[in-house]
Amino acid sequence: GAGVSQSPSNKVTEKGKDVELRCDPISGHTALYWYRQRLGQGLEFLIYFQGNSAPDKSGLPSDRFSAERTGESVSTLTIQRTQQEDSAVYLCASSPGDIWETQYFGPGTRLLVL
Amino acid sequence: AQSVAQPEDQVNVAEGNPLTVKCTYSVSGNPYLFWYVQYPNRGLQFLLKYITGDNLVKGSYGFEAEFNKSQTSFHLKKPSALVSDSALYFCAVRVNTGGFKTIFGAGTRLFVKA
Numbered sequence A: 001g002a003g004v005s006q007s008p009s010n011k012v013t014e015k016g017k018d019v020e021l022r023c024d025p026i027s028g029h030t031a032l033y034w035y036r037q038r039l040g041q042g043l044e045f046l047i048y049f050q051g052n053s054a055p056d057k058s059g060l061p062s063d064r065f066s067a068e069r070t071g072e073s074v075s076t077l078t079i080q081r082t083q084q085e086d087s088a089v090y091l092c093a094s095s096p097g098d099i100w101e102t103q104y105f106g107p108g109t110r111l112l113v114l
Numbered sequence B: 001a002q003s004v005a006q007p008e009d010q011v012n013v014a015e016g017n018p019l020t021v022k023c024t025y026s027v028s029g030n031p032y033l034f035w036y037v038q039y040p041n042r043g044l045q046f047l048l049k050y051i052t053g054d055n056l057v058k059g060s061y062g063f064e065a066e067f068n069k070s071q072t073s074f075h076l077k078k079p080s081a082l083v084s085d086s087a088l089y090f091c092a093v094r095v096n097t098g099g100f101k102t103i104f105g106a107g108t109r110l111f112v113k114a
Helices: none
Strands: A005-007 A010-013 A019-024 A032-039 A041-051 A065-069 A075-079 A088-095 A109-113 B004-005 B010-014 B019-021 B025-026 B032-038 B044-050 B057-058 B064-068 B073-077 B087-096 B098-105 B110-114
Touching: A005 A088, A010 A019, A019 A088, A019 A109, A032 A075, A032 B098, A041 A065, A041 B098, A075 A088, A075 B004, B004 B098, B010 B019, B019 B110, B025 B073, B032 B064, B032 B073, B044 B057, B044 B064, B044 B110, B073 B087
Parallel strands: A010 A109, B010 B110
Antiparallel strands: A005 A019, A019 A075, A032 A041, A032 A088, A065 A075, A088 A109, B004 B025, B019 B073, B032 B044, B032 B087, B057 B064, B064 B073, B087 B098, B087 B110
């Protein structure tokens, strides 16, 4: 079956512009995560959606970052007034939402802010 | 604070030799532990997990990990390394912070030389 998909695969933008990144999780997966991975570094948790519960936004680095999810389907991560330090790969993962929490990752969106 | 640590940024081994990638954790309650792998230019993939039961967990590609409760460790091992095992490895732990989420270690880069 189809895995997690993300779009665009690459995004180049100018400092100060807004960007929107999209994630389509595996159908039926109730849990969805966003992570950021800077070049050569580990995964930085951003936000977590689980079903209809309030999302865990504890990892969002600033109020320029926001994310939405429509039910248990697509999610969008929005970065407003982008800065050069926002340049990174943004990874989305989904999970069946059971307590075992095996996550299935998308290919990521590589964001470059000039 | 609940956390997961990978003390080595990089591990170098010769092909055919055994490899170990270290992970230690700090959680309240019973830990759910995971290893993920990120091959060059590819997405993150689930490798194996420990939930309960046998302390030695076997996963994909011949990898295994040993849960050691007294040492709060979950080291990843393989008896005979392959050049194709060269990748970035992430240890992760499920934590309860008022809701469940998974946090990742910083990652360990494994280089296997022919």
